[in-house]
Amino acid sequence: MDIALLGGTGDIGQGLALRWADDTNHTIIIGSRKAQKAANKAEEYETELASRGHDDVSIAGLVNEDAAARADVVVAAVPAYHLTDTIDAVADELDDTTLVAPAVGMQRDEDGFHYNRPGAGSVTQLAANAAPDDTPVVGAFHNLAAGRLANLDADLNWDTIVVGDDTDAKDTVCELAEGIEGLRALDGGPLANAAEIEGLTPLLINVARHNDGLHDLGVKFQ
């Protein structure tokens, strides 16, 4: 499958790109607002993968629109405040494409990190509102600590909760998620259940900050 990571130069995009390239045969395309930045990062990822024995992996780096045009699945791996603009920019390229939204809105105050729930109900819902009507939107990968995800020497043993209203698209994303070693995909139901998933991310950060020896946390549901 061809997977475009819009904002694939950022931390969560890097982690997903490296993991999929390391663990699966999917074709990875890095998108960025600037083609040169995307190309540079793609080359950096190729170099890292080659150092791990993947001499045959080729990762393209393109401007977001071109990356989206080539993909079966587009992951909008951008911060919440860039999400709508990023989707608007690639909307014409989303025919027959599944759009995946991993973004979470957070704010920090003196006590810790808190979920900043948008009026639309969730950041994932914001993505659905911005996407063309016939593009299925799936929420996934909200709770993955980017640092550990991008460190291919680190084992994961995490769950990711997948939500969406299109069953086929959700199944596709669950398969992609489970292609990553140590990641289990769990069905969270319809897209309207996204807020509680997004709210878990600030909790993970708060717990990591207050407990010695715990950092880059994910969760396992058991």
Place this chain on the structure above:
Amino acid sequence: MDIALLGGTGDIGQGLALRWADDTNHTIIIGSRKAQKAANKAEEYETELASRGHDDVSIAGLVNEDAAARADVVVAAVPAYHLTDTIDAVADELDDTTLVAPAVGMQRDEDGFHYNRPGAGSVTQLAANAAPDDTPVVGAFHNLAAGRLANLDADLNWDTIVVGDDTDAKDTVCELAEGIEGLRALDGGPLANAAEIEGLTPLLINVARHNDGLHDLGVKFQ
């Protein structure tokens, strides 16, 4: 330590009572709005514990006020909509007492369960607002599936996140939590971080509803 479980006839109270009685030497006191109901449940728990070889365990069942008066730690194991009334009723008995709030507010719609965040910020904050000023309030045990907790044949392997503004009280509750076999207490920071913990409970229920073979879920942060 003497632990009173207000609403200890309900499901989460039952689970905590049985686990502490089974795994520790703490004295357990069951509270209810009706003394007879508390006494009946306490006897039921004693019978179950005796069947597991704890012939020496004595559990008192008292009206909530009397249960609180005897305790070092009071757990308000009541639903969110009874929380303020329950704390008001025992307020005069909370001298030198740590008050623990495990309640979560949820609502259910056609999509699933959702966190119903109170205007005060969290249900745990509602408990703090209702408690006397000199009673430290600690949030804990929000994310424990009551069914599995109360089934002493079931292993847990769960985390519980503990929040509060009084360090000594929080340490006490962490120790109580870790007295339960298979339960790890993690520091979530100040009380103001409670909402994201409470929001995890509806997510656990949604995940259990949508994934075959998963039920009575808790989480492990890793």
